[in-house]
Amino acid sequence: MNFLKLKNNEKESKFEKAISYLLIIGVSISILFEIIGLSLFYYYFRHLNISGIGMMFIHGKNFFSFLTKLFRGEYAQNNAILFMTFGITILILTPYLRVLISIIYFAFYRNIKYIIITLFVFIILTISLIMH
């Protein structure tokens, strides 16, 4: 009995570590992109003013069409803006991927209740990212 409990704890701890690494990697890459973006911004424009002009705002039809355009390079009028946009996108994708990993984890251990709960969270998030 104790052996089974210990084995279960080990599995959970591996899952927790995977989530932990995903979070730290996502945030670190994102922050790195923002630092590069800000440095390039200064290099191109020679100022760091906060700007209310259109190109400083994230825009698009919905998150997924925005992602497609981003990877196709349609936002690449300026590398500084591109890096900053990529950084924010990675930041947004980090918790989203976390839910995806959780679904896989609960599916692997056939925990139906938590597959449904996690799927619910995933579907609601996906809908809210699509519906704009």
Place this chain on the structure above:
Amino acid sequence: MLNMAILLFISIPVGFLGALTGLGGASILIPILASFGIPLKVAIASSMVSVIATSSGSASSYVKKGISNIKVAMYLEMFTIIGAILGATITTIIPPVYLYFFFAGFLLTSFLKFRDSYEYIYLYENQDKISNWLELKGSYFDEAKNKVIEYEVKNAILGGIGMFIAGLAAGMLGIGAGAFKVTVQENILRLPPKVSSTTSNFIIGMTALAGTSVYLFSGLLNLSLMAPMAIGTTIGAFIGGKILNRLKDDSLRILFFIIVIFLIGQMLYKGLTLK
């Protein structure tokens, strides 16, 4: 005049103070941005992204230590994300003047977490059926007490409703609403304080994502605000998290009170003088 470099350097001590006091960076940054004349809705939407950064950054270490309860987090996230989506949608449509007063009002809930700390018994003979069915229980190793603490969650439905309200406020005001979440988790769900604060940190990231999803294409997410805030608050929160245990509780409480009172005053003043 505020620029990206100044905002980055302001965000570092803000992230630091946010981590020390448990307020989070966004609650402090939004009134600061408003005082520099940044439109409140833009400040709220852009701060939400820095909430994802700071909460994911600090949540990672707690998850690794096994203190956060992933099942409890997943269950509660169902409620907070719906609240956050609804809250963010409300913000995009209501006149900004109301948001100053909502912000000031919600800051008052930060005081809720200062209750007497009494020892809970975390295992019950009568855990309610729904919490039991949802497998809401767990254990963690408490370093201070040098023993494994086992616990069971109570009142899953009522706790879910509380978290919906937390999500609503978070999405609407662009903040993590951490103090409110912790209050619900400790007093309604009866989670041990350490599990509560670390699980709340974990949930905050997801709540912020739900809110951000609404703000994404509302034309309110400004890169020149988000980039320096995300960098600064994350660095500040990282340093704050490292030295948190070395500080005395009393000095933290005084700091917390001064900051919250100042922020409430600032938002009320801006709301009343808004033309």
